[in-house]
Amino acid sequence: MSIYQHFRPEEREFIDQVINWKEYVEQNYAPKLTDFLDPREQQILKTVIGKHPDVKWELFGGASGTERKRAFLFPAYLAVNEEDFQLKLFGIEYPSKFVNIEHRQVLGSLMSLGLKRGKFGDILIDGDTVQFFAVSEIADYIRLQLESIGRASIRLTELSLENAVTIDDEWNEMSTTVSSLRLDTVLSGIFNLSRQKSQLLIQHGQVKVNWTAIENTAFECGEGDVLSARGYGRAKIITVEGKTKKDKYRVIAGRKK
Missing domain, CATH: 3.10.290.10 (RNA-binding S4 domain)
Known part of the structure; x- marks a missing residue:
């Protein structure tokens, strides 16, 4: 029975990618870190890898309750910690007395930098506080390139993950x-x-x-x-x-x- 029949035709490419990640860990006895995955992609990864005796996986998006998460695939003998996920949390400073910043504006500005959606995670907004997670390898690029959101000039500050605003994870x-x-x-x-x-x-x-x-x-x-x-x-x-x-x-x- 083919594994593909359990999924959508357009998901075949991602399934192949998950299989390649699994085989990489098996053959090289080395871990593999993915970009941010949406909940559906996380579900596919869990299904394809399952309870493999030699390849384990963990998901982390920077804080409890995040929807988009990076996957860390690793040999069974390894221990995993948060640093392995290589995440950065950015805070956005802007003139909040004069403008509002919405989720779609942050998303649009990040995408306009030529970044793939998988390179940054959840966008967190709580009142005037605006934050987002990104993969560490593009942190310097974002710092240099992201100067405005909508019509607002902004300044980025790098924060520790513990400073992420509380996410409403209540469904x-x-x-x-x-x-x-x-x-x-x-x-x-x-x-x-x-x-x-x-x-x-x-x-x-x-x-x-x-x-x-x-x-x-x-x-x-x-x-x-x-x-x-x-x-x-x-x-x-x-x-x-x-x-x-x-x-x-x-x-x-x-x-x-």
Whole structure:
């Protein structure tokens, strides 16, 4: 049985990458550190590697409750600590009396530097405090290049990881049954919407799966996916359990406003 049949066709490239990481650790008896992975990619890594006798893995995103995390794959004999994940936490100083900085502006400014999304982790905003995690190897580049966000001139300060603002990791867990794992069906079940309403939201580009807009109502959801619908908040698919006697999937999800 091929491992690919358990995943989406477009995830095949990432699955191959995970297999290559695993083989690298096996063959070289050396650790492998990845870029930041979103929750779905983390789920794939856990599934592909599983409980391997010789290759272990840990995930860390800089603080408790982060969504995007780096994976550290390592031989069973190694001990792992936070320093192995090579993370930096940056604080953004800006004229907060005159401007507001939003998550999308920070994300857009970082992406405009030519960086891949995997090079930085969660963006943390708590009132006027704005922070973000990045991989250590690009820290100097970010310091030199990031001078403004939106219309605001900014100054970056490097902080210890312990200074990360507290992340609200509270997901209100709920369960629902759905006839299929199609995006429109799952969206309806989790957010208690009509199928027609879900389809309209998707078709109008107002629904994201793992931070990417999906306009295909038949897109198949899976464990680890983070869904967001404009005006309805976010949800994370925690587990997809077996079918009920009525041939429906039981989905355990967490919701945030």
